[in-house]
């Protein structure tokens with residue numbers, strides 16, 4: 001099993017319930033999309049998986065190893081498997097694209113070496129190959145903040161590839177992109193998932209995107225899994241249950257499709 005959550009709950013210090021008794025198994029190569037209202041717990045779930053958030057109870061295993069109880073070098077070794085993609089890209093803006101991608105290699109080297117920015121030649125090759133995979137190798141020596149939003153998100157995908165992650169967690173990766181760029185970034189994630197068999201979990205706001213890219217959709221509501229099934233099973237009625245109300249137009253990237261689905265004329 002690639003990822004397994006057993007009875008995972010998270011209560012924040014102020015008493016807010018983030019996750020409630022989550023049981024979940026995700027296999028190698030799945031492309032899982034998590035949907036749900038704002039505040040349903042999507043980010044909390046994703047951040048718990050790589051332990052950006054400590055859960056209150058339960059256990060999370062990555063490749064059969066508990067990340068929940070790991071610390072020190074073992075925690076770092078488990079985390080090396082997991083690449084994280086954020087809505088805001090999280091790049092170091094004032095340095096080159098290549099350096100950003102190389103930062104995916106830090107988990108493989110001593111702190112001193114990476115502080116000095118001295119990466120072995122092989123790492124540079126890995127980083128350039130990663131950039132090639134997302135079709136922006138020619139941008140390697142350009143400053144990250146000179147790129148468009150979509151290109152910056154590709155850099156962050158390349159960073160996860162350079163990390164040689166077997167799992168990619170993407171928290172609303174297209175939320176700050178325009179519709180065309182959104183498709184390109186989702187296509188990149190899908191291609192990587194298929195070509196490299198990288199297990200992918202994406203939080204998405206748009207329902208049509210979830211249906212287009214997911215091999216499995218998980219619906220969260222108030223910290224609980226209320227749906228877990230294939231795209232075909234995620235009907236409009238099911239989605240209305242996940243959202244606790246009929247699906248709205250702004251939950252579709254392509255509003256013309258919303259009219260077909262919902263039957264608006």
Ligand SMILES: Nc1ncnc2c1ncn2[C@@H]1O[C@H](COP(=O)(O)OP(=O)(O)OP(=O)(O)O)[C@@H](O)[C@H]1O
Pocket residue numbers: 012013014016017018036037038039040041042043044045
């Ligand atoms: N650090 C925190 N302290 C207290 N409550 C928090 C904290 N982080 C998140 N929450 C709460 O936990 C719940 C789940 O939040 P989460 O961010 O996981 O939802 P989400 O589904 O990702 O929503 P969004 O799409 O708006 O990010 C919400 O009620 C949120 O307010």
